[in-house]
Amino acid sequence: MLKTVIGTFDSRDQAEKAVSALRNNGFYDEISVVASDRTRAGGPQDVTGGSVASGVSTGGVLGGLAGLAMGAGALAIPGIGPIVAAGPIAGILSGAATGGIAGGLIDWGVPAERSRFYEGKVKEGKILASVRSDEGKVNKAAGFLRDNGAKDVEVH
Template identity: 35%
Template sequence: MKTVTGLFDNYSDASAAVGALESAGVKSSDISIVSHNADDRHADNSNAAEGAGTGAGIGAAIGGTGGLLTGLGLMAIPGVGPVVAAGWLAATAAGAVAGAVAGGATGGIIGAMTSSGVTEDDAHVYAEGVRRGGTLVTAKVEDTLAPQADAILKRSNLVDPTERRAAYQEQGWTRFDDTLDPYPAEEIEQERNRYRRTGAGL
């Protein structure tokens, strides 16, 4: 199995990528999505978790005939704030955060990504991208399906992590820091506008 990951500046591109991955034969249980919920897009699903570890069970809600996106739930990630998420990565991150609170693992979302094969450098960019309003899609795929899955993410307007890292570094950023306060809604909107593609919807 290989892990393919893409950061998206808007939720619609990410959800289209999830649908395309499912259509290509990737099981819903092997896909995960974590999206910043600054605009309360999914406020009707449940209450955003106040505790960092809340939401660990969201990975179990997926896999039905409706696909991954029917199992979205709300949780809170330290340094990011409220996210809407589903799948194994979200459940792993929530479990890692709970462990960190108990003195175990550190950096829930970073640890969840690196343990699944994402490089630490890219994991920090992806986590920061979600912190700034983005959406992360990660899928575990069979080796033979990995090139197709990677192509699906690329044609769905994914963010180039090298370019985005450089853009963040120009602003003085070095790495994702889960001890920082989450971005307020107005700053999220500024970040989204900074990278918005012409004609792309959020």
Template identity: 35%
Template sequence: MSDNIVSAVFDSHSEAETAVRELRQAGVRDSALSIIANRDSGSGEYGDAHTHEAKEKGEGLIKGALAGGGVGALLGIAALAIPGVGPLAAAGAIAASAVPEAAAIGAGAGALAGGLSGLLKKHGVSDEDATYYESRIHDGGVFVSVDAREAGISAETAREILYRYGGHSATRSRTASVI
């Protein structure tokens, strides 16, 4: 677990969008944000992770669901297929780290060692939170993390913003949303 990675999962895209917008208004740089979301419940299938269709739908999910937060401007949007979780869209540093790993093993993004929780742990998320987040993402939640080393704000400020707008984790329950 990294003390520099502050993370939460949101039950809705609108809550995640609001939190990302507030983080950016507080000065968080795009390079410090990472986001993972399951496919949009009404969008249908993504197809295989290697297809152009998967990439387009993954980009559409991140850009569409979180565009108000400016996440569409992030580089490194990727479509990932995680066994047991399904098709995901990822953006930011976490997406940038997942794609080379998958390419290096030559078996595609679906073969990421340890699945989604393994990817989250490599990103600096605690074991307990990684398991919790994987379950919540599987149910349609949106994972957002901030790397405090690059954020431009303190880890505590980032944490407060994430939780103020409905974020939660294995060790911190959801609070009432202000939106």
């Protein structure tokens, strides 16, 4: 049975380190990242040193996130604004744009209340990372997220 590990990061560097650690330990296609793209539509520059979204969507100049670039896409989510999603979640969000990030997470089995919580974190400028994997690997994935600075790490 697939489970979802989810957490948030305050900075691009933390998210990159976590994704790199996950990839170096056998997690590949399971990793997803969502971030607001504050550089689009005249928005403020992301305080983490550049837009994670534009870096991922324009070819992956973000080191550890570069491997996710193939699944990256820029989306406009009503009520949130422009975001970028990389990995499996990108397809879910493009199909669930009206449900926003919360709708996509609900589709992955994250309870509605927690899904709205994580959507709010992205609105605040946090970077959301998730790993959707089998039960035997989720605790390992959660550990890599925590070890690299993730907050609000949960398994659903």
